[in-house]
Amino acid sequence: MNGSITVVVIDGHTLTRYGLIRLVSADADISIVGECGLASEAGALVASARPDVVVLDVMLPDADGLRVARELRDRHPALGIVVLTSQDEDDVLFRALENGASAFVAKTAPNTELLGAIRHAAVAASSFTATGLAPALARRGRVVAKGCALSLSGREQEVLRLLADGLSVPAIAGAMFVSLSTAKTYVARLYEKLGATNRANAIMTALRLGLITAELPAIA
Template identity: 80%
Template sequence: MSRSISVVVIDGHTLTRYGLVRLVSADPEISIVGECSLASEASAVIASSRPDVVVLDVVLPDADGLRLARELRDRHAGLGIVVLTSQAEDDVLFRALETGVSAFVGKTAPNTEVLGAIRHAAVAASSFTATGLATALARRGSAAAQVPPVMALSPREREVLALLARGQSVPAIAGTMFVSLSTAKTYVSRLYDKLGATNRANAIMTALRLGLITPELQVSA
């Protein structure tokens, strides 16, 4: 029998945290190994329990949940990070994408979606998934005032674009392409310059509009 997925829950709302713990604990393949309500408590809980996945609220009583997610990603490259939110704004979704979390799920999502996000995060920590991402990208694309001129991408830049579109972080891209982290950062920077983008979401949106990638290639939605 395979080992169960271990999870830490970080949420400032006691009832929400209790409900989430009950939901996750009911799944025989997932176990809760720790919980807390504050960002300041997260490091100690994670260090003592060493979970596969952390599920945290986008808004915590003492911190920005996405800022905590960024810190956790920087310290734990292989940690699955699922962000729960009651904020459905596109900007929050794109912030989550840029932060490097594994999944972004609304608090009103079906139980199966929450559990699916946890399973995804456990096996693909560096790959982003979010229901509605394709729609959000389309909305942002239609709102853009200008489209930068099409420029030829090198094979390496096309490979980087495809990996970014699949949700891989820059360190993960370096590993996939068998290059150093600094080289991967250079590839990403050059790609952004060519696309006139400032971040991953802008790059994917622009690449979709220019036909450089197809909807089937982009980040899981």
């Protein structure tokens, strides 16, 4: 029986992969449309199966799973990417965010958390969620001096929201009804105020300062 959310599982450990398949398939709203254990097989499998979501191990036998995540994000902007890891560390979490993951889940997490992450990724592929994101940001964050408030203009706030939603600069220009050069200027000014060099840095800083909020997966 086909569910409303189609999933491909990519994990190098055969027993883990089949365990994930059984777990995910038990949900009536989710169906498995493909599985593999190697990074070298991932691109062709995703291209042929056209899933809504990929569940991807961070460590694959033949490549870094987060590099695979980056390649899949670049090729399939609307694809949900759930990164699974046994390395529940802040650096891995931030690398998952920077490489385009939709969700980050520890392999020790409850089943409901993984299913919630899959549902989140299916409907908000460009919006990152992780249960440990807020504390990780607190541990990594730079100390903001007391009384030092960051003031964003209305346009900059709008640009920040659009960046957090995963829009490219050309898409931001279209959404704001401005020229591409104007959109680039807005983004550059925002990055300068946040002390950021790219989208991931900007989002992490904005989260830490409370300018935007992290979305957490709904746990059924």
